[in-house]
Amino acid sequence: MTSKTKYIKTYKDTKISDPMIYEIIADKDNTESTVIIDAEENSKSEIIIIYRSKENYNIEYKAQCTINAENNSFVKVTKINLMNDSIHFEDVNESFIKDEAECLFSLIDIGAQTSSVKYSGNLEGRNSKNEIKSIYIGSAEKKINNDYECIHRGAKSSSDISVRGALAENAVKKFKGTIDFRRGCSGSKGAEDEYCMLLSDKARSIALPILLCEEEDISGAHSASSGKIDESKIFYLMSRGLGYNEARKLIVKSQFNEVIDEINDSDLREEIIREIDRRLDDDR
Amino acid sequence: MRSKTVIEEIDRGVYDIKNNDEFSFKTDKGLTHEIVDIISTEKNDPQWMREFRHKSLDIYNEIKMVSWGPSIEDLDMDNIVAYVRPKSDIKGTWEELPEEIKDTFDRLGIPEAEKQSLAGVGAQYDSEVVYHSIQEELVKQGVIYTDMETALREYGDIVKEYFMKCVPANAHKFAALHGAVWSGGSFVYIPEGVEVKIPLQSYFRLNSPGAGQFEHTLIIVEKGAKLHFIEGCSAPKYNVTNLHAGCVELFVKEGAVLRYSTIENWSKNMMNLNTKRAIVEKNGTIEWVSGSFGSKVSMLYPMSILKGEGARAEFTGVSFAGKGQNLDTGAKVVHAAPNTSSTINSKSISKNGGTATYRGSVIVNKNAHGSKSMVSCESLMLDNISKSDTIPYIDLKNDDVEIGHEAKIGKISDEAIFYLMTRGLSEDEARAMIVRGFVEPISKELPLEYAVEMNNLINLELEGSIG
Numbered sequence: 001m002t003s004k005t006k007y008i009k010t011y012k013d014t015k016i017s018d019p020m021i022y023e024i025i026a027d028k029d030n031t032e033s034t035v036i037i038d039a040e041e042n043s044k045s046e047i048i049i050i051y052r053s054k055e056n057y058n059i060e061y062k063a064q065c066t067i068n069a070e071n072n073s074f075v076k077v078t079k080i081n082l083m084n085d086s087i088h089f090e091d092v093n094e095s096f097i098k099d100e101a102e103c104l105f106s107l108i109d110i111g112a113q114t115s116s117v118k119y120s121g122n123l124e125g126r127n128s129k130n131e132i133k134s135i136y137i138g139s140a141e142k143k144i145n146n147d148y149e150c151i152h153r154g155a156k157s158s159s160d161i162s163v164r165g166a167l168a169e170n171a172v173k174k175f176k177g178t179i180d181f182r183r184g185c186s187g188s189k190g191a192e193d194e195y196c197m198l199l200s201d202k203a204r205s206i207a208l209p210i211l212l213c214e215e216e217d218i219s220g221a222h223s224a225s226s227g228k229i230d231e232s233k234i235f236y237l238m239s240r241g242l243g244y245n246e247a248r249k250l251i252v253k254s255q256f257n258e259v260i261d262e263i264n265d266s267d268l269r270e271e272i273i274r275e276i277d278r279r280l281d282d283d284r
Numbered sequence: 285m286r287s288k289t290v291i292e293e294i295d296r297g298v299y300d301i302k303n304n305d306e307f308s309f310k311t312d313k314g315l316t317h318e319i320v321d322i323i324s325t326e327k328n329d330p331q332w333m334r335e336f337r338h339k340s341l342d343i344y345n346e347i348k349m350v351s352w353g354p355s356i357e358d359l360d361m362d363n364i365v366a367y368v369r370p371k372s373d374i375k376g377t378w379e380e381l382p383e384e385i386k387d388t389f390d391r392l393g394i395p396e397a398e399k400q401s402l403a404g405v406g407a408q409y410d411s412e413v414v415y416h417s418i419q420e421e422l423v424k425q426g427v428i429y430t431d432m433e434t435a436l437r438e439y440g441d442i443v444k445e446y447f448m449k450c451v452p453a454n455a456h457k458f459a460a461l462h463g464a465v466w467s468g469g470s471f472v473y474i475p476e477g478v479e480v481k482i483p484l485q486s487y488f489r490l491n492s493p494g495a496g497q498f499e500h501t502l503i504i505v506e507k508g509a510k511l512h513f514i515e516g517c518s519a520p521k522y523n524v525t526n527l528h529a530g531c532v533e534l535f536v537k538e539g540a541v542l543r544y545s546t547i548e549n550w551s552k553n554m555m556n557l558n559t560k561r562a563i564v565e566k567n568g569t570i571e572w573v574s575g576s577f578g579s580k581v582s583m584l585y586p587m588s589i590l591k592g593e594g595a596r597a598e599f600t601g602v603s604f605a606g607k608g609q610n611l612d613t614g615a616k617v618v619h620a621a622p623n624t625s626s627t628i629n630s631k632s633i634s635k636n637g638g639t640a641t642y643r644g645s646v647i648v649n650k651n652a653h654g655s656k657s658m659v660s661c662e663s664l665m666l667d668n669i670s671k672s673d674t675i676p677y678i679d680l681k682n683d684d685v686e687i688g689h690e691a692k693i694g695k696i697s698d699e700a701i702f703y704l705m706t707r708g709l710s711e712d713e714a715r716a717m718i719v720r721g722f723v724e725p726i727s728k729e730l731p732l733e734y735a736v737e738m739n740n741l742i743n744l745e746l747e748g749s750i751g
Contacts, residue, residue, distance in 0.1 A: 181693075183668060198683035201650075207678040213693050216668040220693040224678060227686045 005034040010043040010075070019046040019078075019264050026053040026061045026087060034064040039073040039101070046076040048263065051091075051111075053084045060088040061112075067095035069103045071125065076104040078263060082275060083111035085140065091117045099125035099154070106259055109136035109144065110275045116145040123150060123157035123185070134163045135256045138171025138203065139279040149178035152185035152218070161192040164255045167203035168280065178210040181218045188215070192222035197229055197252060199280075249280045303384045303491050309369040313494070314362045317341060320464050323367045327433060327467065330440060333447075340453040340463025347457040353643070354581045354610035359555050364527050365495045366465040368410040374431060375415050385409050392518065394487050402514075403482035404429040408499055410492050411467040422480060428473035429484055432500050435471030442473065446502055450533040450561045450589075458529045458557040462498050466531065469499035474509040474540075483512040483545075488530070490519040490554075496527040503533070505540040505568075512543040514734065518578065521551035525580070528554055534562035536570050538592065543571040547734055549741060550578035552608055558584050566592030566621075573729045574601040576613050577741045585644060587616040590624035590652075597626040602726040604742065605638030605670070614644030614676075619652040619685075628659040631723055635666035645677040646687065653684040661691040664722055666715075716743055 006022060024033050039045055051063065061083065069075050083089050089112035095103045109115050121130040130150050138144050150159035161177050179190035196205045209222040229251050237247035253260075253276060263269050309326060311319050320341050324334040349356070372382050378395045379386070389395060389407050398405045404418035406429070413431035422429070428439065436443050453463035470486040490497040497519075505511050519526060528550060536542045542562070550556050556579040562570040572586045588597035599615035617626040632640035642661045663672040674691045696718050704714035719742055720727070727735040 186668065196680075198680065198685070201683050203683060205678075205680045207689070209674075209676060209689065209691070211663075211672075211674040211691055211693050213663065213665060213672045214668070214670075216665040216670070216695045218665075218694065221691065222674070223688070223690040224676075225688045226678070226680055228683050 004030065004032070005036065007036050008047060009038045010040060010045040010073070012040040013042045015044040016046070019048050021048045021050065021265065023050045023052060024063070026051065026057070026059065026083065027055065028057050028059055031059055032062045035066075037065070037067045037075060037077065039067070039069045039075040041070045042072050044074045046264070048078045048080065048265070048268070050080045050082060050268070051089065052082050053087050056084050056086045058086045060090065063089070063091040065091070065093040067093070067103055067105075069095060069097045069101035071098045072100040074102045076106070078106040078108070080108045080268070080272065081111050081115060082271070085111065085113055087112045088114045089116070091115075093117070093119040094122070095120070095130065096122045096124055097128040097130055100127045101125060102129040104131045104133070106262070107134040108259060108272060109134065110272065110279070113141065114143040114145070118147045119149070121150040121159065123152045123154050123159060123188075125154040126156055128154050128157045130159045132161045133259050135259045136165040136173065137276055137279050138165065138167040138173055140169050140171070142171045144171065144173040146174070147176045149180060150190060151180045151182060152188045152190060153182050155185060156187040157185055158188060159190045163194040164259075165195070166197040166199055166252045166255070167205055168199040170200070170202045172204045174206045176208045176210065177222070178212065179220055179222065180212040181215045181220060183214040185215050186217040188218045190218070190220045194224040195255065196226040197255065198226060199229070199248070199252070245281070249277060252276070252280060303388060310365055310492070311367045313365050315341070315344070315364070315366060315461070315465070319366055323465055323467065326367065326369065330436065332444060333436065336448070337464050340460050343453050344457060344460035344464055347454070347460055349457060353583055353612045354639070356555060356557070356581055358525050358580075359527060360525070363494060363524070365492065366498070367467055368492045368495045369412055370409045370414055372409070372414045374413055374434070376417060378415060381414055385414055388489060388491070389415070389487065392487065392489070397485065401482065402485050403480055404484040406431060406470045406486040408468045408486065408488045410490060410495060411497065413468050413470070418484070425478045426475040427478060427480060428471065430471050432469040432471050432502065435502070439471070439473070442504070443471065443502065446504060446533065446535060448531070448533070450535065450563050451531050451559050455559065459531065459559050462500070462529050462531045462559065465496070466498045466500045468497075469501045469530070472503040472511065472513065474505045474511050476506040477508045479510040480512070483514050485514040485516065487516040490526055490528065493522040494524040494526065496529065499530045501530070501532040503542065504535045505537060505542045507537045508539045509537070510541045512545065515544070515546045517546070518549045519551045519554055522553050524553065526551070526554045528556045528558060530558045532558070532560035534570060536562055536564040536568040538566045538568060541569045541571070543573065545573040545730060545734065547575045547730075547737060548578060552578060552580050554579040556582040556584060560584070560586040561589065562587070562597070563589045563591050564595040564597065567594040568592060569596045570598070572599040572601070572615065573726065574599070574613070575726065575738050576601070576603040576611055579611065580609060582611045582613055585614045585616050587618070588626065589618045589620060590626065591620050593621045593623055595621060595624045599628045599630070600726050600729050601629070602631045602723045603633070603640050605632070605634045605640040607636035607638060610639040612641040612643055614642045616645045617647070617657065619646070619648040619655040619657065622652055623654040624652055625656045627657070629725060630661045631664070631726060632672060633664045633666065633719060633722070634670035634672045637669045639671040639673070641673040641675065642691075643675045645679070647679045648681055648685050648687070650681045653682055656686045657688070659689040662722070663691075663693040664719070665693065665695050
């Protein structure tokens with residue numbers, strides 16, 4: 001078993017416009033990886049990390065990522081899980097966001113047999129920002145366990161957690177999202193929104209959206225909703241000539257567009273859409 | 285930065301008036317099989333109940349203390365007196381009661397409310413019910429409203445059929461404790477098709493310091509019947525910890541409607557670890573209206589089990605946590621049949637270092653197709669030394685459901701206070717008016733005199749912090 005560490009540093013006042021794309025490939029000899037991202041003051045960077053696996057190894061893969069966003073920096077990290085369906089994927093992420101810094105964390109969770117992702121955002125600085133966008137698709141026997149938290153310590157910090165997902169066949173999803181306003185974070189705002197589309201009678205969705213608050217001058221809101229795809233939408237699309245499954249896929253993907261469209265690489269975007277389609281086709 | 289005037293202790297008026305700790309019988313402190321036996325003998329229990337108590341105590345000793353929620357470290361069961369028989373047996377008129385007990389209920393306004401707006405009243409003082417009455421007309425319709433001891437003697441078969449079937453002794457540690465030492469409480473039976481138009485009310489007063497109150501409320505509303513039941517609770521403040529571990533079991537049969545309203549104003553040395561559950565059958569409705577103001581620690585999550593198709597649950601609750609209080613409250617719903625629906629509306633206010641937590645769950649079982657649930661939680665923070673948390677759990681086991689949850693947390697906006705002040709209100713009045721507006725959806729669900737009482741309690745609570 002080996003562990004690989006990638007260290008990505010964006011120097012002070014450097015603005016990188018194109019995304020840095022890293023592929024991490026799991027096999028029986030590569031079962032762990034660590035990525036450390038340092039965004040120095042006034043820097044701007046975007047990093048895309050794609051997790052794949054070589055064969056259908058039944059292995060446990062552990063990924064770790066630490067993001068340090070220094071004052072006034074902007075860092076966007078997108079993680080894409082395209083592992084084979086036999087992998088057990090565990091991903092632990094944390095970020096430390098300083099004054100006026102902004103961290104965007106996106107997660108596209110498609111592959112693996114079990115996928116457990118933890119993200120902990122520490123909004124330490126004044127006016128710090130953290131946005132989390134997550135999409136997932138659960139099919140076959142997949143088990144998804146997402147645990148996101150944003151801890152507000154800095155004054156006037158803001159966080160936004162947005163999770164969209166679809167569960168087909170026997171998939172099980174557990175989502176825990178926490179916005180934690182600590183004493184001293186006056187003027188902060190936090191929002192959390194989770195929406196789960198249930199595509200199968202055997203799928204199971206568990207949600208625990210938590211708001212914790214020790215400060216008076218804040219505004220926090222969360223919402224969680226789940227349900228079947230609106231039959232009238234399917235009917236409308238079918239009346240326009242689409243088959244049932246095509247209509248259903250279109251509706252599911254429309255929920256994911258916001259995250260997928262932001263990927264600055266057309267090949268990658270198409271691959272993600274293909275993978276989503278494949279999983280929804282299998283569910284037919 | 286505005287400075288705040290803080291008044292440390294506020295006068296809770298009538299709620300804090302203590303009577304001498306007079307009793308005709310009291311068990312030793314602690315919890316043993318001997319004490320359970322003494323309670324059973326003292327209450328003249330039938331054999332099945334005596335056995336049930338002992339079995340519950342065994343379960344209590346086996347189950348571990350809850351590891352989540354507020355700290356209940358201050359609760360030392362070895363120092364709690366499980367049973368205090370007041371110096372009066374049950375009476376049919378207020379005049380027959382000892383002066384001191386009668387005065388207490390007079391001050392709380394119970395006899396007056398009985399005259400004006402209630403169809404029946406039960407009043408419990410420490411461990412026993414001291415007064416019970418019901419309108420003649422209801423008796424003629426077959427309505428039974430009596431204390432649990434009388435019910436156990438006169439309607440033993442019904443009690444045995446339902447007692448702790450909704451809340452089994454192994455539900456959690458304090459349900460087991462309740463099963464072992466329960467005493468007092470009310471029994472209500474509404475026959476098929478009977479609509480009780482005026483509410484029934486039970487009031488629970490715990491006077492004895494260091495005692496526990498473990499009243500049991502059992503309500504059965506038969507097919508197509510309707511009832512509004514009101515529960516009130518209070519206690520004066522002592523320096524020792526008191527414990528309230530009551531149990532409420534509600535059986536709502538096909539097409540029946542039960543509204544269960546509670547205004548709880550325990551003193552701030554009270555551990556309120558109450559359990560309330562309802563089983564609702566086909567097309568039945570349970571409506572919970574709950575106001576939690578007092579107690580040091582509250583852990584209270586009324587649960588609705590929607591067992592029959594089309595059953596409905598509605599929960600409307602408000603909690604107000606002040607200095608030294610940790611109120612962990614919420615609602616639980618289990619959708620266990622198709623086309624069931626639930627609505628939860630919770631509001632909480634925290635100030636002066638108090639902690640208010642909404643903790644709830646919505647579970648939709650596999651067979652509960654076509655079920656709908658909407659949960660809404662709003663929290664108001666009145667300062668930055670308090671705490672307010674929202675912890676909702678949603679578990680869906682089928683796809684044909686519509687579930688929504690939303691929560692908001694925030695403070696009173698300065699603009700709103702400023703606006704009201706330009707209209708001639710003082711800052712305190714403006715603040716109190718906004719808080720009353722915040723809880724209005726709940727107060728409008730209460731009968732008028734209880735809405736007034738709740739507003740008075742809010743004013744009383746707000747006196748502690750003049751911003």
